[in-house]
Amino acid sequence: MVMDYMLSEEERLMIETARAIAVEKMKPIREHYDEKEEFPWEIVKEFAQSDLCGAYIPEEYGGFGKGIMGLVLVVEELCKVDGAIALSLAATALGTLPILISGSEEQKKKYLPDIASGKKLAAFGLTEAGAGSDATGMATVAVKDGDYYVLNGTKCFITNGGDAEIYTIFAKTNPDRGARGISCFIVEKGTPGFEFGKKEKKMGIRASSTRELIFDDCRVHKDQLIGKEGHGLLTAQATLDNSRPGVAAQALGIAEGALDEAVEYARKRVQFGQPIASFQAIQHLLAEMATEVEAARALLYASARMIDSGTGKRTSKESAMAKLFCSEVAMRVTTNAVQIFGGYGYTREYPVEKMMRDAKITTLYEGTSQIQKNEIALNLIKESAAKSK
Numbered sequence: 001m002v003m004d005y006m007l008s009e010e011e012r013l014m015i016e017t018a019r020a021i022a023v024e025k026m027k028p029i030r031e032h033y034d035e036k037e038e039f040p041w042e043i044v045k046e047f048a049q050s051d052l053c054g055a056y057i058p059e060e061y062g063g064f065g066k067g068i069m070g071l072v073l074v075v076e077e078l079c080k081v082d083g084a085i086a087l088s089l090a091a092t093a094l095g096t097l098p099i100l101i102s103g104s105e106e107q108k109k110k111y112l113p114d115i116a117s118g119k120k121l122a123a124f125g126l127t128e129a130g131a132g133s134d135a136t137g138m139a140t141v142a143v144k145d146g147d148y149y150v151l152n153g154t155k156c157f158i159t160n161g162g163d164a165e166i167y168t169i170f171a172k173t174n175p176d177r178g179a180r181g182i183s184c185f186i187v188e189k190g191t192p193g194f195e196f197g198k199k200e201k202k203m204g205i206r207a208s209s210t211r212e213l214i215f216d217d218c219r220v221h222k223d224q225l226i227g228k229e230g231h232g233l234l235t236a237q238a239t240l241d242n243s244r245p246g247v248a249a250q251a252l253g254i255a256e257g258a259l260d261e262a263v264e265y266a267r268k269r270v271q272f273g274q275p276i277a278s279f280q281a282i283q284h285l286l287a288e289m290a291t292e293v294e295a296a297r298a299l300l301y302a303s304a305r306m307i308d309s310g311t312g313k314r315t316s317k318e319s320a321m322a323k324l325f326c327s328e329v330a331m332r333v334t335t336n337a338v339q340i341f342g343g344y345g346y347t348r349e350y351p352v353e354k355m356m357r358d359a360k361i362t363t364l365y366e367g368t369s370q371i372q373k374n375e376i377a378l379n380l381i382k383e384s385a386a387k388s389k
Contacts, residue, residue: 003294005301011066011073015052018077030082033207034354039163040085041162050119052120056093058101061112067308068242072249072300079253080260083358084207086253088121090246091159091208094366095122097239098168098184102227107186112164112254123164123186124243125213126236135170135236136179140215142171147222148275149173149185154197157365161211162196166191169213182232187225193218237316242307244319244366248300249325251362255296255330256358258337258355259289265341265350279303282340284330287331291380296326317379324372328364334359 007015025046033040048051055070057063064070065247071093090178096115099107114120115308131137140153158167167187174181187194197212227235265285266277274323276282303322307315345352363369 003226003298005297006072009017011070014052014055014064014066014070015073017076018052018074018123019066019080021050021052022081023374025076026085027317030085030207030351030354031348032314033047033082033085035206037201037206038281040088042086043120044121046087047295048267053089053118054116057096057112057116061108062116065318068245068307069301069304072245072304073305075246075249076253076297077101077255077298079250080257082207083250083355083362084205085206086250087159087208088163090250091124092122092195093131093246094239094243095124095160095166095168097165097242098124098146098235099186099286101238101242102184102231102235103186104226104244104310111186115166116258120166120367121160121164122166123158123160123167124239125158125167127155127157127347129154129156133368137180138170138172140169140171141175142173142185142220144173148219149222151185151187151193151218151220153215155213156197157200157210158207158213159210160273161209162199162254163209167194167213168226169215170236171215173232175227179233182236183229184226184232184235185220185224186247187215187218187220191220198318199350202353203360205361211250229237238314240366241315241319244323244372245300245304246309247362247366248296248303248322251323251326251330252293252296252300252361254355254362255289255293255333256325256331258330258334259286259293259360261339261350261352261355262286262289269341270327276340285340289336292329292335293333296329299325317376319378320372320375323362324369327359328369330359331356332364385387 029040032150052074054063055066055074059065074088128138142149142151169187172181174184193216195214197214266282267278299346300322303318306318338356341352
């Protein structure tokens with residue numbers, strides 16, 4: 001039983017739908033996809049048939065219209081069972097947000113309905129080998145040539161890479177202008193000059209594809225430019241403000257799943273003639289885990305509601321707080337879950353070792369925990385300076 005967050009009937013319905021898919025469809029096959037490192041197409045079809053893919057997309061484009069809160073609720077519920085399989089949906093949201101935030105009406109009508117229906121997945125192309133936390137250090141360029149831009153460069157660590165059909169790609173259109181010389185483009189899979197490089201072998205989230213994107217004289221029509229030329233970094237920043245709660249939801253869901261497994265195991269595991277749940281050391285671990293999970297949920301839901309409030313204010317600080325706290329909680333909770341399981345927790349006989357592996361990525365992608373702290377501190381300083389004027 002969790003605290004009552006005054007969710008609407010539609011939000012509760014989304015949770016129930018996600019829970020049914022997670023328990024009935026994902027749980028029986030999660031070990032297979034982790035072992036084989038295969039993309040979970042059969043589950044993606046389940047997401048599509050259940051209308052979960054459009055949870056955050058406005059109704060006029062075929063979605064459910066529940067904003068970031070809708071995305072958070074769905075991702076959290078799915079990740080209680082498997083944080084990797086659910087990532088196909090969450091990463092698509094990340095790739096879609098630039099279109100939602102800065103795309104033209106024509107672009108929205110062209111791409112959003114297929115994403116909302118689950119017919120097509122999306123991916124977000126910002127990171128490069130030499131430009132991780134420092135996005136302005138990217139080397140990918142887009143040179144104007146008549147009605148086209150010619151893209152050259154490489155992106156790495158792209159979630160859904162190779163499996164998605166729609167990519168929002170960031171490239172320098174005017175390298176001399178630094179941060180103001182970056183633009184964003186929609187590039188479709190199959191465009192000549194757009195190929196996929198190596199697929200990464202990872203510690204966790206193995207059911208999620210992470211690939212290199214290669215652009216070799218890839219010609220993209222000017223109509224595929226998202227927003228204005230040179231406004232790409234602003235789009236990326238706004239996207240991350242909106243998407244980081246999705247990562248936080250992934251982390252929270254993984255932590256909740258690990259907590260549930262730990263409580264159940266502690267009740268059943270007998271040592272010294274009694275269940276280990278009767279030992280104060282175990283009880284204190286469980287109490288700390290449960291308290292952190294509930295605190296993480298409260299912060300996450302508040303940040304999601306703030307984004308959806310329609311005030312137009314940037315939510316960089318709040319989104320960073322949610323991602324930072326939820327991801328760090330996920331690491332602590334899954335580590336403690338493995339501890340409660342003892343030696344069994346270190347084996348693949350139980351799911352907590354996988355949950356611990358999957359949790360780690362949430363402290364790294366879409367900005368490391370250290371980058372989140374930088375973002376939070378910078379905003380605190382700005383707010384203080386504004387008050388003193």
